[in-house]
Amino acid sequence: MKQALLTAAVVLSIAAVSEAQTKPRWKLEFEAEKPQIYTHRSDIERLENFWFVTFTLTNRTDQVVPVLLDIMLYTETGKDLQHDVRKVDPDPTKATLDDPRKHESLKFGRFYSNVVVPQDVEYKIIEYHSKIGNRSPGIVRESIEELKKGFAEDPKAPDVAGRWKAGDRLYLNPRELRQQRFIKPGQKLHAVAIFKNVDPRARILEMHVSGLWDVVRVDGYEPEDLKLHYENKVLKVVYEFKGDEFERERDVLAQTKREWVVKAIGPVASKETLGTLIDTLLNRLKLEERWSGGDQKPEESAAEKKLEQLTPLDMAICARVIRLASGKDFGYDTEKMVLENKAAVWRIHEWWVTNRSRLVFNEATGRFELKDDKLPGQQD
Numbered sequence: 105m106k107q108a109l110l111t112a113a114v115v116l117s118i119a120a121v122s123e124a125q126t127k128p129r130w131k132l133e134f135e136a137e138k139p140q141i142y143t144h145r146s147d148i149e150r151l152e153n154f155w156f157v158t159f160t161l162t163n164r165t166d167q168v169v170p171v172l173l174d175i176m177l178y179t180e181t182g183k184d185l186q187h188d189v190r191k192v193d194p195d196p197t198k199a200t201l202d203d204p205r206k207h208e209s210l211k212f213g214r215f216y217s218n219v220v221v222p223q224d225v226e227y228k229i230i231e232y233h234s235k236i237g238n239r240s241p242g243i244v245r246e247s248i249e250e251l252k253k254g255f256a257e258d259p260k261a262p263d264v265a266g267r268w269k270a271g272d273r274l275y276l277n278p279r280e281l282r283q284q285r286f287i288k289p290g291q292k293l294h295a296v297a298i299f300k301n302v303d304p305r306a307r308i309l310e311m312h313v314s315g316l317w318d319v320v321r322v323d324g325y326e327p328e329d330l331k332l333h334y335e336n337k338v339l340k341v342v343y344e345f346k347g348d349e350f351e352r353e354r355d356v357l358a359q360t361k362r363e364w365v366v367k368a369i370g371p372v373a374s375k376e377t378l379g380t381l382i383d384t385l386l387n388r389l390k391l392e393e394r395w396s397g398g399d400q401k402p403e404e405s406a407a408e409k410k411l412e413q414l415t416p417l418d419m420a421i422c423a424r425v426i427r428l429a430s431g432k433d434f435g436y437d438t439e440k441m442v443l444e445n446k447a448a449v450w451r452i453h454e455w456w457v458t459n460r461s462r463l464v465f466n467e468a469t470g471r472f473e474l475k476d477d478k479l480p481g482q483q484d
Contacts, residue, residue, distance in 0.1 A: 129318040130169045132287065133162040134339060138357050139177070139309055142229050154221065155299040156229050157311065158275075163287045171284050172315035175297045177216040179306035215312075215465075217377045218297040220279050229298065230275045251275050268292065301376075306345075309357070313339040314367075336367050375463060378429055378472065381422045382456050385442060385449050388419055392443040416441055426452060431471045 136159035144152050155177065163169050220226075230248050231237050237244065254273035259265055268274075271288065276295040287293055302309075317337040342361040391412065395405045420438035423445070427433060432455065436448040463472040 130163075130165045130167050131318070132169060132173075132316045133160075133164060134313060134316050135160045135162070136311070136313075136341070138343060138359065139311065140233075142232055144225050144228055152225075152300070153302070153304070154225065154229065155216075155302050155309075156233070157297045158233060159295055159297065159313075161287060161293045161295070161316075163289055163291050166289050168289065169287050171281055171287055171293070173281060173295075174314045175218045176312045177218075177297075177299045177302060178310040178312055179214055179216070179303050180308050214303065215377075216299040216302055217380075218278050219300060220277055221298050221300065226277060226296070226298065230296065233296070234275070248275065252280065308345075309343045311339075311341045311343070313341075338365050338367050339363075340365050375460065375465070375472070378426070378463075379456065379460065381426055382452055384414070385419060385422050385426075386453055388414065388442045389446060389449050392441065393446075396443060423448075423452075428470075429472055430455065431469075 136157055139155050139157045142154050142156060144154060146152070157175070157177075159175075161171075161173065227245060227248055230251075231244055234248075234251075236247050251274040255268055255270050258269045269290075269292075272292040272294070273280075273284070274294040276284065276293060278295075278297070281293065281295055284293060314336055316339055317335075319336055340361070340363055341359060343357050344360045346356045346358060391408070394400060395409065400408070419442050423434075423436040423438055427436070434448045434451045434455070436445050436452070442449060459474055462474050464475045465471075466473050
């Protein structure tokens with residue numbers, strides 16, 4: 105049904121611009137600062153490093169564009185994928201010198217997703233970046249929340265006038281970007297992407313940004329000669345450290361490359377993200393079991409449900425993404441609640457705990473595959 109609606113919408117849009125040879129693809133402008141590291145000190149004096157990137161999306165088209173942005177950080181280090189001999193063998197690696205297009209599928213390393221961190225961490229990072237500290241914590245929090253709400257009218261302050269206008273919003277996290285849903289013509293959305301547990305030994309950081317181009321490309325405009333192509337154009341920005349892995353926050357991070365690459369449209373390339381999706385389904389199942397089990401008072405269950413930010417639609421999306429990423433049908437019915445899919449959720453979890461150490465993401469297929477490479481010294 106969705107495919108049919110998409111096709112119908114494309115046909116209608118082409119009919120409206122019959123003089124054009126192709127459907128105009130929207131494109132968002134993307135400006136980003138270099139990734140920075142922030143060390144957060146918790147109330148119990150625990151130190152934790154977070155990498156963050158602030159960026160701005162600008163819609164200079166005359167179309168209302170859906171916000172489908174996805175940012176991932178990639179490092180050519182980490183244990184994930186390094187046991188795949190095909191990716192580290194010198195012969196195929198040398199082959200990429202003659203054909204750079206093969207490089208993406210032969211790379212080994214780890215992808216880190218842009219995550220929603222605890223609010224105190226997020227607000228500390230925003231306070232650090234925006235330089236609005238040295239004030240009462242309540243005033244700082246209020247200032248950040250006002251920036252997130254956006255400008256109701258064109259700002260007149262000298263430091264922001266001309267740069268921002270009514271409707272623009274600042275320092276949005278991934279959830280708030282998703283809730284924004286659309287970016288209007290001329291509108292700007294400023295956001296912050298935060299990554300945790302990034303390998304401190306990494307010498308090269310790559311930022312992969314998808315959702316900046318319309319994924320639908322149309323060749324021809326006659327309905328009988330309609331050719332639809334799905335093309336995931338990803339902006340890849342490469343940064344390199346000029347120092348060693350010690351005192352990383354003091355090293356200079358220099359941008360060495362900025363290019364567009366076309367990747368297979370896959371749901372998720374990070375094993376950590378896949379695990380998070382599965383844990384989310386399992387945690388929601390346990391919640392729904394508690395809500396329906398009678399162990400809580402009705403008012404307690406109602407209050408807990410009100411605080412739960414994930415909706416049944418989010419759970420259905422999780423299940424669809426897991427099915428696409430794994431290539432397996434676990435029998436999850438997306439029209440039903442998680443509790444009604446209890447057996448399917450446990451089948452998903454069983455597949456994950458049994459196979460996660462052998463899963464390798466294949467960029468050509470956009471799926472995780474099982475690698476049965478024998479370990480050194482292993483007998484047949």
